[in-house]
Amino acid sequence: MExxxxxKAKRIYNGEWVQGYLFDDGFENGxxxxxxxxxxxxxxxxxxxxxxTGIDFYEVDSxxxxxxxxxxxxxxxxxxxxxxxxxxxxxxxGYISWNESEAGFYFDVLLExxxxxxxxxxxxxDCMEVIGNIFDNPELLEGGx
Numbered sequence: 115m116e117x118x119x120x121x122k123a124k125r126i127y128n129g130e131w132v133q134g135y136l137f138d139d140g141f142e143n144g145x146x147x148x149x150x151x152x153x154x155x156x157x158x159x160x161x162x163x164x165x166x167t168g169i170d171f172y173e174v175d176s177x178x179x180x181x182x183x184x185x186x187x188x189x190x191x192x193x194x195x196x197x198x199x200x201x202x203x204x205x206x207x208g209y210i211s212w213n214e215s216e217a218g219f220y221f222d223v224l225l226e227x228x229x230x231x232x233x234x235x236x237x238x239x240d241c242m243e244v245i246g247n248i249f250d251n252p253e254l255l256e257g258g259x
Contacts, residue, residue, distance in 0.1 A: 117192055120182040123148055123174035124249065132172045136179065146179070147171040178249055183210060183219045183235065187242045193235075195219065196248045198255060203241035209248055209255060210235065224255065 122133035123146075137147045149171030180195040187193055193210060199221070200207040208223040208230060221238050222230040246254050 117182045117184050120192075121148055122180050122182070122194060123176070124178040126173045126175055129175075132174065133182075134170070135168075137168065137171060145173050146176045148174050148179075180247070181212065185219075185235065185239050187244045188240065189243060191244050193239070193242060193244060194247070197244045198246040198248060198251060199238075199242040200245050201238050201241045202243070204238060206238075207245070207254075 119135070120133055121136040122131055124130065125132055132148050134149045135151055137149065139145050139147070150169045152167045152169055154165045154167075180197075183193045183195065185193045187199065193199065195210055195212050197210045198207070199210060206223045208221055211220050211222050211232070212218075213220050213232065219235045220232045221235045221242075223233050225231055245251075248255065
């Protein structure tokens with residue numbers, strides 16, 4: 115589950131997806147970045163001090179930020195918030211969402227009437243296959259597959 119703390123979003127500069135650690139510059143109306151961290155043991159006198167350096171940080175569009183669930187689909191691909199997933203075994207599909215009041219990720223299953231019903235992601239993770247995301251493939255949710 116070490117991937118659970120990763121984020122991805124689209125770069126401001128060119129719209130490409132980047133993934134890594136989320137960083138807010140701390141200013142009101144500030145910028146948000148995603149990038150990598152290099153952690154090295156500190157060479158000073160205290161053995162519990164570490165040097166942490168940010169590398170390859172890119173400014174991202176905050177409306178596209180997705181957190182990793184820490185889970186993988188049936189093909190071994192990481193499952194992210196806002197991914198569109200298909201569950202052939204359960205004959206359903208929908209998207210992954212974060213439920214603030216439950217503090218967890220859920221699978222929003224598309225019903226026949228076009229509404230979504232929130233289900234526990236763990237009940238479906240073994241049959242899930244990521245087929246897109248709501249930013250790049252919104253048409254997948256418009257009328258079913």
